[in-house]
Amino acid sequence: MLSVSNLHAAVEGKEILKGLSLDVPAGEVHAIMGPNGAGKSTLSYVLTGRDGYEVTEGAATLDGEDLLALEPNERAARGVFLSFQYPLEIPGVPALTFIRTALNAQRKARGEAEISAPEFLKLAKAKAAELKIDFEMLKRALNVGFSGGEKKRMEILQMAMLSPRLLILDETDSGLDIDALRIVADGVNALRSPDRAMLVITHYQRLLDYIKPDRVHVLAGGRIVASGGPELALELEREGYDKYARAA
């Protein structure tokens, strides 16, 4: 599914990723943990093609296709979805309109027919109910005036409706209380499937109690410095990042 090899990337001339390699096969959930400033958010932005993140060396492919050569929307159409650490407010655009526009743009890019209005509404109602989102909220401008927890739930709703193949969750637990965390985690877990891969980026182990990873990687100094099973997350929680930060 996702294969990253020797990735180097710079922001404003400063190298942040320094030879990062990572393979996430379909059906697996991998966690990326690391101290602040390790390059966690940079990795998510490089994989999704944000302006200002310059790849200087290395490769990233999705099912063998060069991701880095594609526009952000083309990557999205191929199934790359980033759940933002800080979801943006989109004034004047109702959530439903935004999601329908995104869904139809992706379908068009894949040569599929547009979703009909009744079909779309039915889907939105069902997914909103699963995530305990009041459907009326979807008629309001996306994320404008929403609480931190509501914004995160809205990210998961979009994820559920767009049905991506590679899910990148960037600090999805930040700003969530325990109830909101549980709802969000249930939403993510419902999307686990043999043909999807997930990359869960987090500073704390807490989220991984709810979204159980198959593999855990430690990102420090712009590289993966250690990889292991779920027990690695527990060790990091106990002992901190110090020894890895030093190793980097």
Added chain:
Amino acid sequence: MSVAAAIRARDPAELPGKRDEDWRWTDLRGLIREVPAPSTPLDPGSLGAGPFDGLADEVQIVANGGEPVRIEVAPGADHTVALRLVSRGDGAHAAQVSVHVARGGRLTLLESYEGEGAYLAHAQLSLAICGEAAVERIVLAADDGEAVSVSQAEVELEPGAGFAQTILTTGARRQRLETRVRHPGGHARLRLDGVYVLADRRHGDLTTVVEHRAVDGTTEQLTKGVVRDQARGVFQGRIIVAEGADRTDARMGHHALILSDRAEIDAKPELEIYADDVACAHGNTVGALDEDALFYARQRGIPEAEARVLLTAAFLGEVVDRIGHEAARDLAADWLSETLR
């Protein structure tokens, strides 16, 4: 010094220009060396349909100037009038329109500027709105990119009257849409809104002057615009609150997006307050499209051009949403998506 006088006398020295403080950003004197010959008369019957014809119970056409037009609304009556100011060719012409809405009358004035050619056009409108009467004026200005077009409206409100206006424009080679309101206070309500979407080398100037002359008047004003290419947007909003016009509540907002390095916005919001007990505020912002929001939309699969249109339409849509007349609001929303495409 007026555009109408310059056209009448074929004398460019009569045109307003840079030396007039109110016209320094819309210099006609420096632009026009020679006033064009009078436009040839135009048979209104030869024109196709106007943008608002389907919504109106009366259509008035003013083609290349022509005879003055008068629109009357009787006491308590309710009218929807499409007023078409049509310009064709490269000549000069001036139009005059007067509107009188008697006590308790209601008028929806759907005004369109429809132009083809390198004309010089002037329109003078005067609106008298009596007590308990209400007028909503929606202006759709589609002038030619080669034309110079000036429209000046003078609005006289009586206490208890209401006037709401929304101007939608794509500019012209040089264009000014000006509204002056004499506000009597006395719980008269005023809304003055505008949207400009300017591309290429077009110029659009929305100028308003509101004079609050007595106690208890309200004014709400929201103008939004986007400029791209080498276009230039001008917003001048002046609210004067005269001595003794206490309990005036006046709010003015102008917000614009500049979508290219060579486009320009000139804005001058002015509050001149001579009364003590007033609530007045103005806000003015000029910026670029939010790049973070743009990336967010693209990450969800929306191509860049489409995402820009979506975000820009949403930005301007706030003004369109304030239009009271439902069918006109729908038409304005369609105009917006067509214009931004």
